Amino acid sequence: MNPAKSEVTRRRFLGTSVAAAAVAAAGRLPRAAAGEQAKASPRKTVLSFYCDDTSPYVAGAKAFQTFLDYCAEHKIAGESTAILGSGGHSMCRKPDDEEQAYLRQVTRAWKCGIDTHMELMTHAGLFDFDANRPPKDAKHEGLWLYEPEVTVEQYQRYLGGIIAEGERAGVKFTGLTWPGCGCEVCARRYAELRAGGHKDPNPALWTALLNLAKEGKFRGRTVPCFFGSSETEFGIHRKASEGACGVYDLMPNARDAFGIWENNPARVDPDYYITADGKSGIVVRHVAAGAPYCIWYAHWQGLNPAKGVGWRAFTTVIDRIGKHLGDRVVWMRPSEITERYHAAGGWGFLDLK
Ligand SMILES: [Zn+2]
Ligand SMILES: [Zn+2]
Numbered sequence: 001m002n003p004a005k006s007e008v009t010r011r012r013f014l015g016t017s018v019a020a021a022a023v024a025a026a027g028r029l030p031r032a033a034a035g036e037q038a039k040a041s042p043r044k045t046v047l048s049f050y051c052d053d054t055s056p057y058v059a060g061a062k063a064f065q066t067f068l069d070y071c072a073e074h075k076i077a078g079e080s081t082a083i084l085g086s087g088g089h090s091m092c093r094k095p096d097d098e099e100q101a102y103l104r105q106v107t108r109a110w111k112c113g114i115d116t117h118m119e120l121m122t123h124a125g126l127f128d129f130d131a132n133r134p135p136k137d138a139k140h141e142g143l144w145l146y147e148p149e150v151t152v153e154q155y156q157r158y159l160g161g162i163i164a165e166g167e168r169a170g171v172k173f174t175g176l177t178w179p180g181c182g183c184e185v186c187a188r189r190y191a192e193l194r195a196g197g198h199k200d201p202n203p204a205l206w207t208a209l210l211n212l213a214k215e216g217k218f219r220g221r222t223v224p225c226f227f228g229s230s231e232t233e234f235g236i237h238r239k240a241s242e243g244a245c246g247v248y249d250l251m252p253n254a255r256d257a258f259g260i261w262e263n264n265p266a267r268v269d270p271d272y273y274i275t276a277d278g279k280s281g282i283v284v285r286h287v288a289a290g291a292p293y294c295i296w297y298a299h300w301q302g303l304n305p306a307k308g309v310g311w312r313a314f315t316t317v318i319d320r321i322g323k324h325l326g327d328r329v330v331w332m333r334p335s336e337i338t339e340r341y342h343a344a345g346g347w348g349f350l351d352l353k
Helices: 003-009 016-026 060-074 097-112 152-168 186-193 204-215 281-290 313-326 335-344
Strands: 047-050 079-080 176-177 220-225 236-242 247-248 293-299 329-331
Touching: 003 247, 016 097, 047 281, 060 097, 079 281, 079 335, 176 186, 176 293, 176 335, 204 236, 204 247, 204 313, 220 335, 236 335, 281 293, 281 313
Parallel strands: 047 079, 047 293, 047 329, 176 220, 220 247
Antiparallel strands: 236 247
């Protein structure tokens, strides 16, 4: 309804070309042979999720608290972004009561099993940290991650600025989620970049993230990122690495059927994940195929417990997974997945003892 809002919350713009290119570059995941039964698979499947567009402006701080309480109580794990400048200013400088209450919950997310990714600073125009606002007509952040002229230093300074805003409020980021955008300016420029062969983010971004990880600016030594997604051509892709530090694109392999950014009831379907009898759905299929993980993505507009049309479906899916797949799956936040994958040099840590 609100064009500005739908513009900034839109993702999946680049579609499958990103996913396909990433897989071609980094190789496919080892998959169990088709038709193999779940019980024959020698490993558990990791479950996780990303929740985009989280802020106090969508549903209030209390809704985020309820979400975190639920995650802690049910011992599930995933990620929920914090977009510290999505209100047009840094909420960490002079927070109002609602912003303050939200920030308190964000600092609590980790111990409830939930990672905190930056979805950059505003999910819209590049932020001016001196002026505490984005200048009018600023280039959009998501697009900027693909611009080939940007240097490692420029990325590092900007992302370091977001991390410093978080530190004002005690927020420690775990990783980065690409803020998708379908506005006219971005759409035109993405098409130009694609035509010029620039289908992937600027590699300087990965180096900048690695440098920040080496400086201890992220919560862990590895940095999970969320760019493309695909139900079939998914994978974890190492983008930069040095010693104990690494930057990974950890692709979701299940989509948002919890109402998406439109908070749209027509886009809610718990059976997409797992049916009531536990016999079908994408989570069941990934587990049966012996996939190392099943990660879905969602949006706070649809998922939140206050106004989200997808909240009931979300809790239904968690209940069904517990009932039917409990011994076949293990919940992990994205940063734990990349930490363990990096330390083990692969998925060997999932092998059942
Ligand atoms: Zn988003
Ligand atoms: Zn845009």
